[in-house]
Amino acid sequence: xxxxxxxxxxxxxxxxxxxxxxxxxxxxxxxxxxxxxxxxxxxxxxxxxxxxxxxxxxxxxxxxxxxxxxxxxxxxxxxxxxxxxxxxxxxxxxxxxxxxxxxxxxxxxxxxxxxxxxxxxxxxxxxxxxxxxxxxxxxxxxxxxxxxxxxxxxxxxxxxxxxxxxxxxxxxxxxxxxxxxxxxxxxxxxxxxxxxxxxxxxxxxxxxxxxxxxxxxxxxxxxxxxxxxxxxxxxxxxxxxxxxxxxxxxxxxxxxxxxxxxxxxxxxxxxxxxxxxxxxxxxxxxxxxxxxxxxxxxxxxxxxxxxxxxxxxxxxxxxxxxxxxxxxxxxxxxxxxxxxxxxxxxxxxxxxxxxxxxxxxxxxxxxxxxxxxxxxxxxxxxxxxxxxxxxxxxxxxxxxxxxxxxxxxxxxxxxxxxxxxxxxxxxxxxxxxxx
Numbered sequence: 191x192x193x194x195x196x197x198x199x200x201x202x203x204x205x206x207x208x209x210x211x212x213x214x215x216x217x218x219x220x221x222x223x224x225x226x227x228x229x230x231x232x233x234x235x236x237x238x239x240x241x242x243x244x245x246x247x248x249x250x251x252x253x254x255x256x257x258x259x260x261x262x263x264x265x266x267x268x269x270x271x272x273x274x275x276x277x278x279x280x281x282x283x284x285x286x287x288x289x290x291x292x293x294x295x296x297x298x299x300x301x302x303x304x305x306x307x308x309x310x311x312x313x314x315x316x317x318x319x320x321x322x323x324x325x326x327x328x329x330x331x332x333x334x335x336x337x338x339x340x341x342x343x344x345x346x347x348x349x350x351x352x353x354x355x356x357x358x359x360x361x362x363x364x365x366x367x368x369x370x371x372x373x374x375x376x377x378x379x380x381x382x383x384x385x386x387x388x389x390x391x392x393x394x395x396x397x398x399x400x401x402x403x404x405x406x407x408x409x410x411x412x413x414x415x416x417x418x419x420x421x422x423x424x425x426x427x428x429x430x431x432x433x434x435x436x437x438x439x440x441x442x443x444x445x446x447x448x449x450x451x452x453x454x455x456x457x458x459x460x461x462x463x464x465x466x467x468x469x470x471x472x473x474x475x476x477x478x479x480x481x482x483x484x485x486x487x488x489x490x491x492x493x494x495x496x497x498x499x500x501x502x503x504x505x506x507x508x509x510x511x512x513x514x515x516x517x518x519x520x521x522x523x524x525x526x527x528x529x530x531x532x533x534x535x536x537x538x539x540x541x542x543x544x545x546x547x548x549x550x551x552x553x554x555x556x557x558x559x560x561x562x563x564x565x566x567x568x569x570x571x572x573x574x575x576x577x578x579x580x581x582x583x584x585x586x587x588x589x590x591x592x593x594x595x596x597x598x599x600x601x602x603x604x605x606x607x608x609x610x611x612x613x614x615x616x617x618x619x620x621x622x623x624x625x
Contacts, residue, residue, distance in 0.1 A: 197226065199237075204300040206307040207235040234314060235307060236294045244578050249596050251573060253281065253603055254294040259315070261289035262597050262607060265367050266614060272312070272323035272345070273609035274336040276354065276602040278492075280308055283606035284315045284323070290364070290610050291315065292598055299335040308335070316345075325617065327352055327609035331382035350613040353401075354381030354605065355389055355569070360398040360615075361608030362566040365597045370397030372564040372593060373404070375553055375581075377571035378601070379419065379473030379492070388412070390471025390569075391519070393556050398608075398615035405556050407475065408520045409468040413459040418474070421488050422495040423447040424456065425474050426481035431460045433522055443532065447487045472549070472571050475521060479545055482528060483538045493570070500574045503546050504539035510547030513555050524548055546574075550581045554588055566593040570601040 200218045201207045208214035209232040215225060240252035250257065264285065271285040280296040293311050297304050316322065327350045328340035340349055352360075358381075359374030374394040383389035384403075391407025411428045418424040426447070430438035438444060439453055448456070459466040473496060480486050480495035485502060489495050512523040524545070531541050557565050565585050572578045578594070585592045598604035 204298050205303040206297055207237060209233075209235050234310070237297075239295075242573075242575070244575055245582055245594070247596060249594065249600075251599050251601065251603075252279075252295045253292060253598055258294035259284075259291040261291050262365055263367060264288050264290055264364060264611070264614070265369060266618065268610075268614040269324045269617065270321045271325045271327060271610050271613050271617075272315075273327040273352075273606040273613065274308075274312070274329075274340055275606035275609065276329055276357075277331070277334045277336065279599070279602040279605075280304070280336065281603050281606045282308070282312055282315065283610050284319060284321070285610045285614065286319060286321055290607055291319065292607055295603055305335055309339070322346070324348060325350055325613050327606075327613035329354055329357070329382065329605070329609075330384070350609075350616050352609045352612045353384050355383075355392045355394055356396070356401050356612060357605045357608030358568040358600075359394050359396065359401065359566055359608065360611040361598060361604040362568040362593050362595055362600075363397060364607055364611040365595060365604075366566075366593045368564070368593070370564070371395060371562065372397070372566045373557055373560050373562045374401070374566045374568060375556075375572075376569045377472040378569035379471055380469070383470075388467055388469035388471065390469055390473055391475070392470065393560075395560055395562065398611040399619055404560055405517050405519060407470040407472055407514075408518050408522070409470045410474075411460055411463065411466040412469055412474065413456045413466045415465055415467055419477075419492075422477035422481035423487040425478035427453075427456060428460060428466075429475075429478045429482075429521070429525055431457075433525055441529075443482050443484070446484070447481060476571070479528065479542070482532065483541060485538070493573070496571070496574065499542050499545070500576050502539050503542035503576055504537070505543070505576075507540050507543035508547065509544060510551050511544045513548060514552040515555055519552055519556075546576050546580065549577060550584050553581050554584050557585065557590055558588070563589075564591045564593065568595060568600050568604070572600045 199207045211227040237254040239254045241248050267288045273283045275281045278298045282293045284291045325348045326340045328337045330351045330353045355376040358376040363370050376392040381389045393405035394401040395404045410432050412418040413424050476496035480499045485498040486495045511527040582592050
């Protein structure tokens with residue numbers, strides 16, 4: 191035809207794939223130029239799987255076609271448990287006996303269509319495997335769609351609430367068929383903490399039966415809350431504000447990213463804490479550094495700033511910024527070093543590499559303090575190949591066994607498997623609460 195053609199399944203942002211011709215034409219008619227249809231009905235939606243090679247092995251980032259619902263073997267048999275996952279990158283898992291059937295990627299539960307797909311997948315599972323769950327495991331966050339569904343369900347009155355980052359750790363242990371304990375480096379963008387605050391830079395020592403929060407990133411504010419996720423510049427401003435106070439408003443990295451009119455309400459949020467929750471998120475720290483390097487001030491998809499920072503990092507640079515130490519890892523000296531390098535005109539690739547390397551040395555430092563032989567790397571931040579590979583190598587060199595995800599994603603797509611593991615441990619311990 192003289193020009194490229196793209197043939198693909200279709201869906202709008204945050205919605206599942208359309209499975210009927212009528213639905214596709216209605217929902218995608220303003221996007222697609224034409225439709226190739228067939229009279230063979232599609233029984234259920236399922237996305238393409240996404241895998242990557244890390245440390246020489248294939249690992250999943252999205253578990254769907256070709257993988258779901260292949261079971262993950264469990265180290266202990268369990269009564270039927272249904273785990274309903276997180277809010278983003280939703281999956282559900284049904285555990286029967288010694289196997290956990292991890293369902294396909296559903297997506298973010300932001301739209302009615304995604305929520306309907308979530309319920310269809312659950313009903314499919316229960317019908318196909320002809321089982322009624324004795325327990326439903328869900329996230330600790332009270333307002334997640336999945337949490338509300340669990341509480342509204344009449345399938346069972348036995349519910350287990352699982353803290354988000356505990357589920358990440360338990361997921362990694364479960365797929366590696368080890369009971370632990372381990373030091374879980376659980377780094378991601380956000381998760382509801384046991385104390386009701388926003389976690390995301392956690393060092394959890396434990397296993398499926400429980401954990402201790404032995405270290406975490408020093409917190410900082412997110413001016414505008416969720417709006418800061420779409421604007422890394424807000425995170426950069428918050429980091430500089432924590433370090434410099436109102437002088438942050440005069441930094442060149444801030445002046446180029448904001449107008450005076452934009453800065454006024456944000457500075458008030460940072461002064462008062464109104465609509466500016468504190469977080470310990472390493473994912474947001476990546477965003478802030480990406481803004482400081484002027485890689486992205488706004489993003490159009492999740493993780494865009496962190497990806498740009500990873501790709502910018504110079505692979506030949508091995509030196510690092512100061513290591514973050516202690517039970518509350520202080521990123522302040524690291525930020526000071528970045529500011530100094532910016533003032534010197536240091537290349538963005540060098541700064542990005544030194545930042546990554548500092549995260550690796552900080553992980554090794556905490557592992558040495560905790561003195562455990564086994565370390566699990568889990569959470570969305572470990573979709574970063576440079577961080578994952580360099581940290582794995584450094585931990586191996588220091589004598590640690592390193593557990594990574596292979597069968598389920600390190601991101602929230604693996605949460606439901608972790609919820610199953612925690613609920614099963616809770617049942618074995620005779621308790622019905624966790625985290």
